[in-house]
Amino acid sequence: MTERPTLQTVAAYVGVSRSTVSNAYARPDQLSPALRDRILDAARQLGYPGPNPTARSLRRGRAGAIGVLFTSNLSYAVTDPFALRFLRGMAAATEQRDTSLLLIPLPADRDVAVRALDNAAVDGFCVYCGSDTHWALAAIRARGLPIVATSPLDGAGPTEHHVGIDEAAATTRLGEHLAGHGHRRIGVVADGVFPTARPTAPVDLAGPQQAHYASTRGRLTGIRDAFTAAGVPWSHLAVVATAGNDRRDGQHAAALLLDRPQPPTAILALTDVLALGVLDTLAARGLRAGVDVSVTGFDDIDQAAAADLTTIRQPAEDKGRIAAELLLDPPADGHRRQVVLPTEMITRPSTGPAPRS
Numbered sequence: 001m002t003e004r005p006t007l008q009t010v011a012a013y014v015g016v017s018r019s020t021v022s023n024a025y026a027r028p029d030q031l032s033p034a035l036r037d038r039i040l041d042a043a044r045q046l047g048y049p050g051p052n053p054t055a056r057s058l059r060r061g062r063a064g065a066i067g068v069l070f071t072s073n074l075s076y077a078v079t080d081p082f083a084l085r086f087l088r089g090m091a092a093a094t095e096q097r098d099t100s101l102l103l104i105p106l107p108a109d110r111d112v113a114v115r116a117l118d119n120a121a122v123d124g125f126c127v128y129c130g131s132d133t134h135w136a137l138a139a140i141r142a143r144g145l146p147i148v149a150t151s152p153l154d155g156a157g158p159t160e161h162h163v164g165i166d167e168a169a170a171t172t173r174l175g176e177h178l179a180g181h182g183h184r185r186i187g188v189v190a191d192g193v194f195p196t197a198r199p200t201a202p203v204d205l206a207g208p209q210q211a212h213y214a215s216t217r218g219r220l221t222g223i224r225d226a227f228t229a230a231g232v233p234w235s236h237l238a239v240v241a242t243a244g245n246d247r248r249d250g251q252h253a254a255a256l257l258l259d260r261p262q263p264p265t266a267i268l269a270l271t272d273v274l275a276l277g278v279l280d281t282l283a284a285r286g287l288r289a290g291v292d293v294s295v296t297g298f299d300d301i302d303q304a305a306a307a308d309l310t311t312i313r314q315p316a317e318d319k320g321r322i323a324a325e326l327l328l329d330p331p332a333d334g335h336r337r338q339v340v341l342p343t344e345m346i347t348r349p350s351t352g353p354a355p356r357s
Contacts, residue, residue: 005048014042025050065100066090066327067122069136071129074105080245081273081301082316086128086150089320097328099123106136108196114139124148124327129192129215146330148323151214152338161326163319163339167218168225170312170343171268174296175226177310177345178266182354183294186227186237187257187264189250189274192216193241200252203241207234219270219298238264242274250277258285258293265293265354272297272304272311279307279350290352300346310351313344 011021016039023030024039031039043050068090070077077083087101094101102122106113117125117139125140127149140147146159153160178186192213193203205211208220224234240256242249250269254277257264269275275297282289289295289308297304300313322339331337 005043005046007048009046010039010043010048013046014039063121063123064098065102065122066094066324067102067104067117067120067125067140069117069125069127069140070103070105071136074103076245077103077105077128081303082271082299083128085301085316086320089317089322090126090324091320092317093321093324093328099324099328110135118143126323126327127151127153129213146327148326150319150323158334158336159330161323161337161339163323163326163337163341164215165314165319165341165343167215168222170314170345171219171222171270171298172226173222173345174268174298174310174312175223175230177347178268178294178296178351179226179230179232181266181294181352183264183266184230184232184354185262185264185266186223186232187254187267188220188223188237188239189242189253189257189267189269189278190216190220190239191242191245191249191270191274193239197243198241200240200242200249200256202256203239205239216270223268245271245273247273247277247280250274251281252277254278254281258282258287263293266295266351267293268296270298272299272301272309275309275311275350276303276307279309289350292355294351294354296351304346305348308349310348311346313346315341 007018007021011018020031021039024036028036077087090101102120104116104120113136117136122145124146127147129150137153148161148163150164152162190211193211193216195212208217208224211217211220227237228234238257238260240253242253250273253274254267257267258281267278269278275295278295279289282293287293295309297309297311300311304311319341326337
């Protein structure tokens with residue numbers, strides 16, 4: 001079998017040093033155009049593809065990429081409306097700094113996932129909605145690279161930053177809005193209750209802290225606080241945990257809530273995608289959002305306005321941009337940053353007074 005050509009093969013063929021061949025690829029300004037052309041022509045003839053990009057980045061001390069860690073499959077990252085806006089914000093920052101994004105899903109096989117994290121040629125990691133995956137955090141912390149997360153990290157060090165929102169305060173506003181309209185029979189449609197996917201079904205949680213993901217815990221806490229203040233204890237809220245953040249999950253969850261002996265007069269979905277599914281089920285049953293059943297979402301994705309959905313607006317692109325900036329331009333004082341971005345309740349016709357029973 002013919003040996004694969006190397007940088008040394010090209011150097012010997014042309015009659016120059018290895019460093020001269022390397023400069024033809026990495027530092028062309030160091031060579032005359034004629035010599036560089038001669039080296040590249042020889043490389044093509046010999047079948048030499050050029051220096052290994054990963055090895056070259058390690059020699060420079062910079063990989064030129066940020067790893068974005070998703071705990072769900074990769075299709076979520078490229079189809080979920082909020083995730084896409086977040087990535088758009090990251091891309092805006094990385095493009096200005098000649099840096100790429102490497103999307104890293106976590107497969108079910110932990111050994112495979114850890115190898116992927118160990119081998120990722122990146123300068124830092126952004127942990128997107130995965131702060132409770134402790135084994136993955138341990139793997140990336142072992143590499144000593146900077147980390148930024150969209151949820152608070154336990155035991156975070158000086159190079160581990162957080163960019164997020166006050167989840168509980170945001171949903172407290174939604175709960176107070178509905179309670180102020182007289183709603184006391186409340187349904188909640190929640191994703192992120194469990195660490196792995198389960199069929200959409202009602203759940204009996206002792207409290208919000210039983211939910212797996214930090215963002216879910218925060219949003220449930222705000223709902224609990226608002227309705228407890230209105231005289232509706234947590235145990236009286238009907239919570240349905242969804243298999244994922246998919247419109248069909250919202251449709252199924254709404255059906256389960258509406259089929260209860262005493263269906264809710266208001267349904268709070270923890271994302272707009274789930275809320276859109278709730279609206280689908282209401283329409284299919286001839287029920288009017290904001291009249292027969294009030295519905296709220298969270299995120300204010302583009303489809304929310306068209307659906308007249310009351311929701312919480314959070315700055316997805318700013319969150320992504322700031323996350324990337326903290327990794328690429330870390331604070332000069334070496335101290336960790338916790339950036340809490342503002343949210344706004346957007347009131348639309350999907351909510352209204354509780355119907356008289």
